[in-house]
Amino acid sequence: MSCGGPLSAVMSIAGAGLLPGAGAIAGLGSSLGVSSALTSALDSFNALPIAGQFSDIVSSASGILGGGTLSSLQTLGADIFPALTNAIPGGFSSALNVLAPGGGFGGGFTGLISQTASGIMGSGDLTRFGQIFNSAQGFVGQANQFVNSGLNLSGISTTFGPVTGGMDNLITGGFSQVSEAFGALGGDLGNLGNLINMNNLPNLGSPSALVGQLASVGGLVPGVETALRQAGVDTAAITNLARGGLPNISDSANRALYQGMTQITGSELAQVKNVLGVRTPGINNMADLLNPVKILPNSFPSLTMPTPDGLRGIYASASGAVNTNLERFLVDPRAPAYTGDDPIVRARLGLPPVEAVV
């Protein structure tokens, strides 16, 4: 059995140099090792006469001087000028106690650096280094995931809060601002088939938008075409609409179209519902498809809208009376604390694009 993808040629060569024993094979050698620049820097320091002289002293003193005196020798000058004794700089002895208990190290500070580097590289066994590296990379990924979450806060903090529904808004992608009765809303939406074009939400409720969606999904049905003609929409526009063109009719024609929709019932209504896939009960004429109380019969009492004062019910009661307090917010386009991703709206409100919001 094989797993994973194949290695490339250079990866195979590199991998050979990671395997145990590779270092002893002529023409192969170990792929990795302590940085040669580090080794060079350490060698240069250790080659200083004073460094060599003091290193010899420490080596000779081991076994002659008592532990306390030897420790004093190893930390001589650590707080003043540690380079003259190759001591671990005094301020760090405690933090490095796990490597050099007592603040001293047999090979001095450069010895400690060298041995630490060697240890990380597996002390001659690169497979040990591989395990250390994997642990390190795992930590980098996990820690930075936490840290970056904090860094990205500024993006979402601008719109976070009770006004937009707090954490519910975040964990539901904003749907909690529509309704928190997800089961009922989802059920109602599921009965609507393709009634609503999510890419045309700004025109929700417009008769022409509904006709456009009908034409887009399955084509115009005769009753609707008649309603369009009676509304004064010319043949060219109707033809264009039937071909998927965007409805663009006057307000008065749109009003007349709505009136025409109220007359579409029975089999013609059934045709419309069939084309759109609407299964919602209680739809008596095509105009009902523009009435949220009719199309969302179970969930409409739970519908909300974001306002500067927080989420507010769209309906004042379960009987279907609309909350007229919302009217003032709909007149002012700046009113809601916008968390949607429409780039034009976000730019207008001075909000960062959604790509910056994690």
Added chain:
Amino acid sequence: MTTYNTLKKIIPPDQALANQALSRSLRQVKDIFRADLPGVSEAVSNLESNKDLDLINALATPIPTVVTDFVGNTLATGTGPGNTVTTNDIIGIAAGATVNSELPVVTTVVTELANLGALTPLTANGGSSGSAVNGIYTLMSYALTGAYSSGGNVANSTTIPNTTHYAGPQTFGDVDLAFSTAGTGLIAVANSYISNIATTYANLVNQANDAANACAQQLVLNVDNCTAAGIDIGNVVNDVANANLVANSVSTALGLASQLHDIGLDVSEGGAAQFFENIANITNLTGQAVIASMREGRNIAVLNAVGIQLDTQLVDVNANTTVANNLGNAQYSVAEARANIVI
């Protein structure tokens, strides 16, 4: 876009208001304009809220200050952007992080001080144990050989001679006391000279000390982050056999080799690619292959981004696998298929 004021002239005002309000709510949903209604309904039906989680619902900020502070103090201790952790923050000492640039500063300063003669009180060597010009380190070296001890035995009475740099003779009970006695012991006298050097050549010494401290700080950073990452750095350095690492793990080697493309993609300062550039044995074939693999990984990334595939990967080992011969044959022959046809 249909405004409320327009819509309420077209359809009943209450419906216009409800539609506009609903439209505004729906447009709050991220990416909703890319979805279709059946998909939205399916998703909404399965959404869950923070119902009954009063503390979560009461939050005024996405992540409270107490959390960000704690996370910051615990995890945001690295040197990357926003204090993120880099590879060098954990194991960078092996790649010479900080040390490669700072230790030469120390070396240069000490060399310069030696050239100035500032180190003579410590290092002067007259060539014999009795030389009158011996510095303190030289006296230390001779003392440890028993040169100043009675009978040559360091456990006996030890007399450090007078020299240009040592106010002797001073007699101590043994060589240990010759080192450790306050005031006149060799360690105390050396310490005094080191202090004088640090004072006299403060600018140079500060340069060296800052550089040495930077090296030490790199070590501390690695120790702290290794500990946080679950790496037993104490034993890794001093007793690798007990560092909870599997020796000669072939699978680890193979896994590491297969990561080289990804490692090469981390080109951040202090990141994995920089780390591997520094630890690759550039003088041999396999070390150069490490660097080539990382370059290859970056090439694949930039070429894939424009839809171009690289033909660098070797044939999958599956191609060399012998198919097991005891599996059932699940294909009809033409004759068998024909026999199954109903006319």
